[in-house]
Amino acid sequence: MTVAAVLLLRHAWRLQGRSVPLLGAAWALLVLGLIAAGAGHGAWGVSVACLSLMLCAFACLAVAGWTAPRDKARPPQRRAHMLPDAGEPSYIGRRLLTFLITVPFALVASLALALAMRVWVSASGAGEANANVVTLFLTPLLWSILVVLLMLAKRRRTQWLMLGAPLLVGGLSILWGMM
Secondary structure (H helix, E strand, O other): OHHHHHHHHHHHHHOOOOOHHHHHHHHHHHHHHHHHHHHHHHHHHHHHHHHHHHHHHHHHHHHHHHHOOOOOOOOOOOOOOOOOOOOOOOOHHHHHHHHHHHHHHHHHHHHHHHHHHHHHHHHOOOOHHHHHHHHHHHHHHHHHHHHHHHHHOOOHHHHHHHHHHHHHHHHHHHHHHHO
């Protein structure tokens, strides 16, 4: 059912004008397929259904990419200000600090929150294995959300506050869990 939904989505997107009923039917079929897979075979069924729909989507994209006409337009000559012009300062320190804030520091903050959730899940009696899975699931999810929020912040102070809040909450929860 999920493969049929992907094929229906691809067909609906290929039409000249957007067909809202066709797109809605395709998305509804996709959701119903995932619900049916989950009801019939649990998490394993959902995993297999997701794998099949992703393979079908990959095949559709590969065919579309392979058969697409080559673009005849030249690339634009404008610059996106990635590098400074001659004689302008490079602000390498500012750029390095942005990298440090958004990659390792954000990872530590998201890991602190994920470990705090692990302490909470473990304290609620869910078991060690479930607590570990929660940590492994939440770390990349929280990290990606935090990186997006940090990159959208306009000031350094806001970025530091966004890092400090999860570190404080996570750190206090971890300390509470050790007691």
